[in-house]
Amino acid sequence: MTYILLILIAVAGVFYYDTLRWLIDSWLYNPYYTHGFLVPVVSGYIIWNMRQELAGIEKKQSMEGLVLFVSGIILHSIGANWTAPSISGISLIATISGAILFLFGWEFIKKIKFPLLFLLFMIPIPFVDTAAPPIQTGSAILSSNLANIFGIPVERDGLQLILPAGTFEVGLECSGLRSIISLLTIAAIYAFILEGGMLMRSIIVISAIPLALVANVIRITSVLAIANAYDQETAINFFHDFSSLLLFSVALVGLFLVGRCFGRLRFKRIF
Numbered sequence: 001m002t003y004i005l006l007i008l009i010a011v012a013g014v015f016y017y018d019t020l021r022w023l024i025d026s027w028l029y030n031p032y033y034t035h036g037f038l039v040p041v042v043s044g045y046i047i048w049n050m051r052q053e054l055a056g057i058e059k060k061q062s063m064e065g066l067v068l069f070v071s072g073i074i075l076h077s078i079g080a081n082w083t084a085p086s087i088s089g090i091s092l093i094a095t096i097s098g099a100i101l102f103l104f105g106w107e108f109i110k111k112i113k114f115p116l117l118f119l120l121f122m123i124p125i126p127f128v129d130t131a132a133p134p135i136q137t138g139s140a141i142l143s144s145n146l147a148n149i150f151g152i153p154v155e156r157d158g159l160q161l162i163l164p165a166g167t168f169e170v171g172l173e174c175s176g177l178r179s180i181i182s183l184l185t186i187a188a189i190y191a192f193i194l195e196g197g198m199l200m201r202s203i204i205v206i207s208a209i210p211l212a213l214v215a216n217v218i219r220i221t222s223v224l225a226i227a228n229a230y231d232q233e234t235a236i237n238f239f240h241d242f243s244s245l246l247l248f249s250v251a252l253v254g255l256f257l258v259g260r261c262f263g264r265l266r267f268k269r270i271f
Contacts, residue, residue, distance in 0.1 A: 004103065008069065008099040008102075008103075009099075011073075012092075012095055012096070012099070015073055015076055015095075016076065016088070016092050016095070018080070018088075019076065019079075019085060019088040019089060019092055020092075022085045022088075022089075023036065023089060023122065023123070026124045027122070030124055031173065031178060032124065032128055032177065032178050032181050033122070033124050033181070035121075035181075035182055035185055036122045036124075039118065039119060039121050039122035039185070040119060040122060042115075042118065042189065043115035043116070043118050043119055044115075046112075046114070046115040046118075046192075047112050047115050050111065050112065053111065054108060054111060054112070057104070057105075057107050057108050057111065058105075058107065059103070059104045059105055059108065060104075060105035060106070060107070061102060061103060061104075061105060062101050062102060062105050062106060063102070064101060064102075065097075065098045065099065065100065065101030065102025065103070065105075065109075066098065066102045067098070068094060068095075068097060068098030068101060068102075069095055069098030069099050069102060070098070071094060071098070072091045072092070072093075072094035072095030072096075072097075072098055073091070073095060074091075075087060075088075075090070075091035075094060076088045076091040076092070076095070079091060084126065086123055086124060086125065086126045089122075089123035089124075090120070090123060093116060093117075093119050093120065093123075096116070096119075097109065097116055100112070100116075114192050118188060118189070118192075121181075121184070121185045121188065128177065131177060132172050132175045132177045133172070133175070135175045135176055135177050135180075135213070136159065136170055136171075136172055136174070136175035136176075136177075137159065138213075139170055139174065139175055139176050139213070139216055139217055139220060140156060140158075140159050140161065140170040140220075141156065142217045143161065143170070143217050143220035143221045143224065144156040144161055146217060146218075146221045147161075147221050147224045147225070150221070150225070152221075152224055152225055152228045153228070154224055159171075161220075161224060163224060163227055163228055163232075164228075165227045165228055165230075165231055165232050165235075166227060166231075166232030168223065168224065168227070168232075168235075170220060174216070174220060175216075176212055176213050176215075176216030176217075179212040179215065179216055179248055179251065180208065180209055180212040180213065182212075182248075183208040183209075183211060183212045183248075183251055183252070183255065184205065184208045184209070184212075186208070186252065186255065187204055187205045187207070187208035187255055188205055190204060190255060190256075190259055191204040191205050191259070194259055194262075196262060200262040203258070203262055204255070204258055204259050204262060207254075207255065207258045208251075208255060211251045211254045211255055211258075212251050214251075214254075215247040215248060215250050215251035215254075216247070218247055218250070219243045219244065219246075219247040222239070222243055222247070223235050223236075223239060223240055223243060226238075226239045
């Protein structure tokens with residue numbers, strides 16, 4: 001079985017060299033996926049922590065795994081021909097799953113389905129550049145409206161938020177999409193370590209999207225409030241970067257509260 005595993009790894013390595021290089025470059029240079037390096041580490045740690053449970057499972061080779069392995073290679077070829085590296089990235093997970101299923105069987109793969117599916121969070125989605133502008137516009141509109149509710153004199157001109165103290169522009173990096181992707185990744189792990197059914201876990205993961213959006217709107221509004229109370233330089237140079245960490249922490253607290261409402265912690269599953 002060891003020799004078969006080595007052969008499968010070698011085959012996958014040959015086919016996926018360019019995909020792996022693309023993934024590493026994305027984790028290094030794509031600001032939305034700087035967490036990418038941690039995803040396979042977390043998946044590997046979860047599987048390693050389940051090693052005693054996995055060792056007790058009877059290993060039954062499944063030819064369906066070989067079919068999935070070959071299908072993953074074919075899907076990778078389609079992604080390469082279409083110049084769609086995201087498809088190749090997804091096919092990598094299918095290929096890995098196929099190799100595991102072929103060698104160890106269905107019971108084994110069912111036990112590690114979460115760490116395998118969690119690997120999807122390391123693959124950059126192809127429509128980030130398309131999704132960011134609408135979220136960017138929505139953040140600008142909601143932030144200006146919220147600021148006006150609190151008596152901050154803000155006028156909006158497209159993505160520009162105009163104050164007597166100066167003009168701010170809601171850039172792509174302030175759209176909130178990066179926070180959404182990061183919080184979704186954390187929410188998936190959090191849902192995994194909670195007792196409860198699939199509905200509960202789905203609610204927790206989905207809640208990451210509005211939580212991240214609300215936190216981002218509050219962040220932009222707080223920057224405007226600081227500028228209105230002091231000046232533009234204080235808001236940008238002092239509070240802007242600090243507010244990112246502060247409001248993301250608030251979103252994490254919100255995620256924790258949602259989990260506490262729907263599930264019961266069971267840290268032993270991972271820790």
